[in-house]
Amino acid sequence: MKTTVISADDLRKIVHKIGLDQLMDMVIDRLTSSIIRLENKQTIIPVRSGFKYSHPQLGLIEWMPGMITGKGVYIKVVGYHPLSGQTYKLPTILSTQSLYSVDDGHLVALMDASFATAIRTGAASAIASRILAKPDSNSLGIIGCGAQAVTQLHALSRIFPLTQVFLFDTNDATMHSFSSRIQALKLDSLSLQSGQVADWIDKIDILITATSVDIGEGPVFADQNLPAHIHINAIGSDFPGKFELPKSVLERAIVFPDFTEQAIVEGECQHLMPENIGPDLYTLVSQPTKFSQAQHQTTVFDSTGWALEDIVTINVIYELAEKYGIGRQILLESISSDPRNPYQFLTE
């Protein structure tokens, strides 16, 4: 009845043990098979909720629960503190995640969530792209070269024979430092090129938008010269009013949301009438042959973050920790042999 607590150092040990590529492959495979095995309505994902405040500084702490019926309950807690960088030299996002047993409510595992969230967001794009983009896609465009772009490129490089990546970011430093940030990925045959989107958008098979564009400031590129077969993974929209894609592209494309209820509130689907929204990731992955023609059409994966992705990823990491004996086993819950005596565990 112990809780496995996985520290940042334990995460590092797990990745060193199996390799970053293998971890990404495992999450892609497990998420795919979990979606296929998932029966409709088997996940319950309440709307996320949180505390917003402006004292002691601007901040938001959100909790994001999810359940796979009969399998497990998951809660991610995310803190956003946009001024943390200046004030404390800390990341603006700190995040942890917990897994609970539906047998008895026991806290099974606790770990960091930032790394896992980056991995799963990449894996989800890889899964959608594997069905919706041409298998020989070798040219990728990235708009927004921050943290998400690193794991998006990593995940897609595990599926496609990428040779060329075009980059754009409104921040020059972020655009130019991207190559140094992907060194650990050892994508040596990859040619990286920075420049205005209009200069390269006609040359790509897959596009990633992973910007932090402000509310109401989108889209982040113009609907000009897009290849007819382009597949777009739209990652950045995560708030009502925030969007990255031109409406004309969304209307022309088949748009696949990861989780429709959420995507219509905070994803690209905000712009679409219900009848113009395509099937969700569950439908796409469980009936892939139905969408084989989509590889020749314009398609969008509207990624807002689906709790199933988190549940799969925390389980993969937890199982690796168990397998390699990494992480601390802590008896957390006070358990008295007589449940009518809350003090009994003190003397047992």
Next chain:
Amino acid sequence: MKTTVISADDLRKIVHKIGLDQLMDMVIDRLTSSIIRLENKQTIIPVRSGFKYSHPQLGLIEWMPGMITGKGVYIKVVGYHPLSGQTYKLPTILSTQSLYSVDDGHLVALMDASFATAIRTGAASAIASRILAKPDSNSLGIIGCGAQAVTQLHALSRIFPLTQVFLFDTNDATMHSFSSRIQALKLDSLSLQSGQVADWIDKIDILITATSVDIGEGPVFADQNLPAHIHINAIGSDFPGKFELPKSVLERAIVFPDFTEQAIVEGECQHLMPENIGPDLYTLVSQPTKFSQAQHQTTVFDSTGWALEDIVTINVIYELAEKYGIGRQILLESISSDPRNPYQFLTE
């Protein structure tokens, strides 16, 4: 930037270090002073939410967040699995609690919550009773002799010169085992007597109802021969339709809810019109002299569990752990020196 993880064994060490009485006294004192210092509207406590399911067995996992503005965010996660006892020989309730910094979202501390919840529920009754019952109250009645009764008696024994306790439980074994369950409290001068409520209710100053009466099956005693000055701590109501007190007692008494919004949904206040509900615990504790006449009247503390009580208790335990160097310090969150690279911490 470490997280303090406090195991059940660490809790035991903390209690052995300072003593169970001193811990209860600390929680009573700190909760009192926290309420007094609390400005109105400074706590934000959303309605609790959770997952209910019947597979693999009947269960409920709830999360209960709370914030003291500018001070901290708290989340308790409680699992109720009524069949756990038979199936796994586990308690039906397993519970953990976490404290987050509002400076940066960091997970400050994680620990068991069952023990702390029992302590804080006792402390809240002690605080209400100290104002609403006569200071020389020496006779206590308990209806429902389970886990809550142990900490209720403990807390009240820290405030009142109790000499006589009358017990009733619909389960004979629970009633008769109560004396063995309070041995650790060393209340040697206390005389315990079991029997039908009607046989002793006219002899008591304070009454505790801490039953698990079923929905719609209340009240748990008849409105006959109650002393005019009786103070009642009603602990058991925690669900819509569940109540313990006769409506006539509630209508005659001044009823002080711990947290009005919750008490009108799941506490004794379900039975009252808004105009018949008295001031809340905050008002009672911050203006105690206003209620000095209440010691001669019939009063009810309608205790449903207020997140401030939890936040105070987790802070007391966390501070004791820090003071005595108890608990494990774990670097949980992955922090990359470049926030634009989620993989950087792997090589740092």
